[in-house]
Amino acid sequence: MIEIRNVTKAFGGTRAVSDCSISLEGLTITGLIGPNGSGKTTLFNLITGLLKPDSGEIRFLGKRIDGRLPHEMARLGLIRTFQLSRVFPRMTVLENMLLAPQGQTGERLLSLWFRLPRIRNEESDNRERAFELLDLLGLMRLHDQFAENLSYGQQKLLELGRALMAKPRMILLDEPTAGINPTLIRTMIEMILKMRDRGQVFFIIEHNMDVVIEVCEKVFVLDHGEKIAEGRPEEIQRDPRVIEAYLGC
Template structure:
């Protein structure tokens, strides 16, 4: 049986704030086409790891390889263009935009970004914008937000904002989608809806790395779970395997 391809590999990552190590010699990998969870107690270093991997924190020590190419020290836009996309909460600025306008922000290398195209190739710009608009409408329909397309994002419910965050990230055609606590503040019905979307998207060959505290959802959708504690990888396995791991139980899962 062929060995699974690593979409993301982190080796010896260390990151400190004012001399305090948030990540300490952390190594892990994410298999292509899989839904992998990153769990651990608060302060374990999960969000810091995501920020370093996606380029939003400067790499201090270690190595990051994404889709077969080392991306250590790359700027966030270069990493995103290669296909590693992360979700962001709807900020105040984006909250003042409509749902549809939010969807039109992420597409990369749009024809209209070029002054030459805007001045001398208006048909190309129009065709490109139409393509992105059709994709946005399709995603909004899939995520049940089409009827909200002209509403301000700030007026959506917490769960609807989470749906918009994921739909917006998909506009950038990710190979690997990093989700930072997608179920936080979401009611059980919408959490199940988000979980179903993730499983559907996995079938389209999108790889997921999810930071999540809802272990029921993790057990439901993730084939592989990575546990972090004190800035390092503590264990890797299925939820069933981790529940039988004494070190994991003591550090996080509880008795």
């Protein structure tokens, strides 16, 4: 689905991502691991248009996407979450969810006045879907709270729910389980697996190897911006280069 070819991105003199090539063709849940500062989030930023690669190209469903603006990526069906959750703090949980669907008629200022029935329909469909997802995420009773009142873990769940609301072709999750308690990690994993069974494709940065092994079909390993290994999670764990990278020298 995503095809990254020889992508390089440098900040000042240091290469955050270096000549990296990754293909996610035909995979449902792919992992991206690597020590801190190995360029994982930078790669996500490149894919989602927050950064422009210095060289190389990124293709999504065959279309070249590098250098496009973030909102265009979302339109194409790429939605991400952030390492430190970025929910909209002064909007309710439900509003956070309802915001995500793409191409809403009611977001166009002119349509607002002429296509009210259609907007009503969209809203009620979206709301139904939002409640269904919130229920699965265990956030139902918090739906009219401001998102800033949620615990950190709940915010990360909300971010996942929000991404799902957008019905993207692929969701990029940046450390979905970091810093949240084991119960919520369980909810998170089950949600991801359930959505995979419904055909949702994920690309996940994850530190927690147990999670990686449980959910990922294939894993790519970055170190100092370079891809040093790829393969099934169990193989990766035994790969000497990966072990070396994690222990550091």
